[in-house]
Amino acid sequence: MGLVRPASSQRKKPPAAFVPLLEPLRFPTADFPQPWSAAPFTARCLAPGSAARPAREIRLQGIVLRLPDSGGNGTSFRAYCLTCPHEICQVNFTTETTGVEPAPERIPPHPLFVCPCHFSAFDPLADGERLAGPAHRGLYRFKLETRGGAVAVLRIERAALV
Numbered sequence: 001m002g003l004v005r006p007a008s009s010q011r012k013k014p015p016a017a018f019v020p021l022l023e024p025l026r027f028p029t030a031d032f033p034q035p036w037s038a039a040p041f042t043a044r045c046l047a048p049g050s051a052a053r054p055a056r057e058i059r060l061q062g063i064v065l066r067l068p069d070s071g072g073n074g075t076s077f078r079a080y081c082l083t084c085p086h087e088i089c090q091v092n093f094t095t096e097t098t099g100v101e102p103a104p105e106r107i108p109p110h111p112l113f114v115c116p117c118h119f120s121a122f123d124p125l126a127d128g129e130r131l132a133g134p135a136h137r138g139l140y141r142f143k144l145e146t147r148g149g150a151v152a153v154l155r156i157e158r159a160a161l162v
């Protein structure tokens with residue numbers, strides 16, 4: 001008889017939910033001439049209401065990055081929200097990792113997102129995943145589309161709006 005894993009170990013993380021921005025943002029791909037080229041932006045979003053508070057418009061700072069090509073599959077772009085999921089400081093896109101644990105030799109050699117408040121660090125090459133620090137999750141992500149020579153930022157992870 002085979003080993004039966006407990007149900008909890010078979011559970012997958014549910015996919016993140018995304019909601020449309022109030023206004024999509026577009027950037028010409030020519031604005032990203034080489035890997036790690038970046039374009040910061042401010043996105044207008046609608047934060048959901050509750051019984052105690054009506055829905056309201058909020059503005060989130062974000063950044064579009066051109067990542068290094070992976071295996072010749074073409075250029076890839078990502079867009080991340082710069083609000084740290086720990087206590088909402090703004091993270092920096094940087095190669096400066098002073099204060100980040102683990103030890104420097106375990107930190108990837110490419111630019112990271114680093115929070116100046118409590119030194120959470122996030123990996124842009126791993127979907128914004130948390131590498132270090134007290135944040136409970138990775139960076140909130142924007143969904144984008146690359147088409148017709150432009151990168152369009154269209155949606156934000158719903159969890160960023162609460």
Ligand code: FES
Pocket residue numbers: 084085086087088089115116117118119120133134135
């Ligand atoms: S607010 Fe970013 S690590 Fe605490």
